[in-house]
Amino acid sequence: MSASKGQATAPLPADILVRHGYIITMDAERRLIPDGAIAIAGGKIIAVGEDADIASRFFASQVIDAEGAPVHPGFIECHMHASFQLYRGALPDHLAESDAFDTVEAQFYNTVNDEEEYLSVLLSAIEMVRSGTTCFLEAGTVLTPESAARAAKLVGIRAILGDPFIWDQPQGFAQGKLEDTESCKACASHGRVHQELKRAPKTKAEALAVMGQELRRNSHKDALVRGHVAILGLGTASEDLMNQAKDCADAAGVVLNLHQSYSAADTAADCARFGKDPLVHLAETGFLDRNIVFGHGNHFTDAECEALIDRGASIAWAPAASMMWGHGSTVHGRHAEIYRRGGNIALGSDSANWSNDFDLWRQASLAVMSAREAHEDRTYLVAEDGLEMATLGGARATGMLDRIGSIESGKCADIVIHTLDRPELVPVTNMVRGLFYSARSKSVHTVIIDGKVVLLAGEFPAFRERELLKDIGRASASLLKRMGVRVEANNIPRPERLGRQTRTAG
Numbered sequence: 001m002s003a004s005k006g007q008a009t010a011p012l013p014a015d016i017l018v019r020h021g022y023i024i025t026m027d028a029e030r031r032l033i034p035d036g037a038i039a040i041a042g043g044k045i046i047a048v049g050e051d052a053d054i055a056s057r058f059f060a061s062q063v064i065d066a067e068g069a070p071v072h073p074g075f076i077e078c079h080m081h082a083s084f085q086l087y088r089g090a091l092p093d094h095l096a097e098s099d100a101f102d103t104v105e106a107q108f109y110n111t112v113n114d115e116e117e118y119l120s121v122l123l124s125a126i127e128m129v130r131s132g133t134t135c136f137l138e139a140g141t142v143l144t145p146e147s148a149a150r151a152a153k154l155v156g157i158r159a160i161l162g163d164p165f166i167w168d169q170p171q172g173f174a175q176g177k178l179e180d181t182e183s184c185k186a187c188a189s190h191g192r193v194h195q196e197l198k199r200a201p202k203t204k205a206e207a208l209a210v211m212g213q214e215l216r217r218n219s220h221k222d223a224l225v226r227g228h229v230a231i232l233g234l235g236t237a238s239e240d241l242m243n244q245a246k247d248c249a250d251a252a253g254v255v256l257n258l259h260q261s262y263s264a265a266d267t268a269a270d271c272a273r274f275g276k277d278p279l280v281h282l283a284e285t286g287f288l289d290r291n292i293v294f295g296h297g298n299h300f301t302d303a304e305c306e307a308l309i310d311r312g313a314s315i316a317w318a319p320a321a322s323m324m325w326g327h328g329s330t331v332h333g334r335h336a337e338i339y340r341r342g343g344n345i346a347l348g349s350d351s352a353n354w355s356n357d358f359d360l361w362r363q364a365s366l367a368v369m370s371a372r373e374a375h376e377d378r379t380y381l382v383a384e385d386g387l388e389m390a391t392l393g394g395a396r397a398t399g400m401l402d403r404i405g406s407i408e409s410g411k412c413a414d415i416v417i418h419t420l421d422r423p424e425l426v427p428v429t430n431m432v433r434g435l436f437y438s439a440r441s442k443s444v445h446t447v448i449i450d451g452k453v454v455l456l457a458g459e460f461p462a463f464r465e466r467e468l469l470k471d472i473g474r475a476s477a478s479l480l481k482r483m484g485v486r487v488e489a490n491n492i493p494r495p496e497r498l499g500r501q502t503r504t505a506g
């Protein structure tokens with residue numbers, strides 16, 4: 001670091017200078033600064049611009065030289081279940097989604113303890129930071145949010161937590177298909193009574209007693225771990241409870257987050273109970289609003305797209321979650337179209353058996369690629385659109401656009417610095433395309449959140465990652481054992497192929 005000589009004014013102190021970055025600002029002009037620098041002080045970005053200019057105006061004790069590598073605003077994860085990682089990959093590919101709740105998820109919730117939830121969220125947070133995510137909105141499914149808060153604070157990631165399981169018609173993640181035994185033979189299992197989650201609210205009164213507790217975290221203006229209002233959605237809340245949740249979110253100035261229109265079945269169930277397209281109904285009642293963020297949003301009609309865009313609500317698009325279970329949303333969904341028409345699309349990874357990693361670069365890539373495929377148009381979405389969804393889209397969806405989502409003076413210093421020392425970034429013919437189509441999260445090198453360096457050159461300075469990962473592995477084995485889950489291999493025979501191969505070999 002050096003201040004250039006001959007400046008009329010003395011250089012100002014900063015905490016950190018990031019120098020010589022290829023800065024993808026995501027500011028209003030979407031400026032790219034090929035040799036840029038960022039000055040950080042008090043957790044905030046205090047200046048961004050050409051390296052020579054910033055280096056002449058500021059000095060700092062910590063200088064991070066990006067050596068020409070891309071630097072971008074931290075990604076914002078907008079639909080995820082932070083505590084499921086301890087049974088990641090446990091659901092075999094032959095398991096029907098309709099059975100997943102009773103066989104594993106309910107067992108998980110009725111077995112997991114606070115320490116295991118803490119370790120599971122810790123694992124999620126470590127993965128997120130390593131892949132360039134600096135903030136996550138949890139779907140309101142961690143039984144003890146304090147465990148999630150503790151994990152987020154250790155890793156240093158920004159978290160927006162919700163009270164767990166705000167519902168008054170508990171069906172777990174049964175997706176509104178409880179009565180749906182007639183139309184779909186594959187859904188016959190939904191006729192059964194689902195396992196109860198012992199620690200979740202059972203009635204509206206119990207849900208209301210819990211709702212809003214996480215908002216206490218917002219009394220600190222700059223708190224790293226914040227609260228919002230989450231309801232589970234998928235037909236598990238009465239309209240009265242939905243409206244009370246909306247009032248609660250409005251009064252607190254936060255977002256209300258819920259699953260909506262995930263599968264054809266829960267969408268049909270909502271259509272039946274509202275007597276019309278769900279979002280059309282919710283627009284008429286005033287529920288559909290700028291501070292609503294829907295997880296998934298895979299099944300919308302023309303009228304619903306119109307209502308969503310008109311009211312400024314957000315969708316957290318989770319393309320991998322749909323693809324993992326074969327829901328077809330990347331083929332038939334309206335996310336890319338809504339985005340192109342000016343609606344707000346953020347991105348989400350969902351959970352440990354619905355996308356299996358918390359890498360928002362993967363979601364951004366799937367979003368862009370699948371939209372091109374669905375519309376048979378290479379230009380339908382491009383790299384810059386994926387970056388927009390992961391940063392500004394997420395900032396708007398979480399109600400934090402004034403604080404995060406871009407590299408601009410006055411915003412929180414949530415910054416991801418890559419390295420060019422990766423084969424995927426050689427050669428750099430175009431930085432944005434190189435990053436988006438080749439390197440993605442592989443080149444994440446250093447991550448700053450709230451002005452603190454939480455990942456430095458691939459290492460977490462605040463804790464011993466390798467030892468923690470071993471502890472987490474052991475905790476997972478113990479939990480699965482107590483849950484009584486025997487993890488099966490995939491069992492999907494391919495008799496025709498086998499027969500043909502045997503004949504060919506003979």
Ligand SMILES: [Zn+2]
Nearest residue numbers: 139259295350
């Ligand atoms: Zn979800």
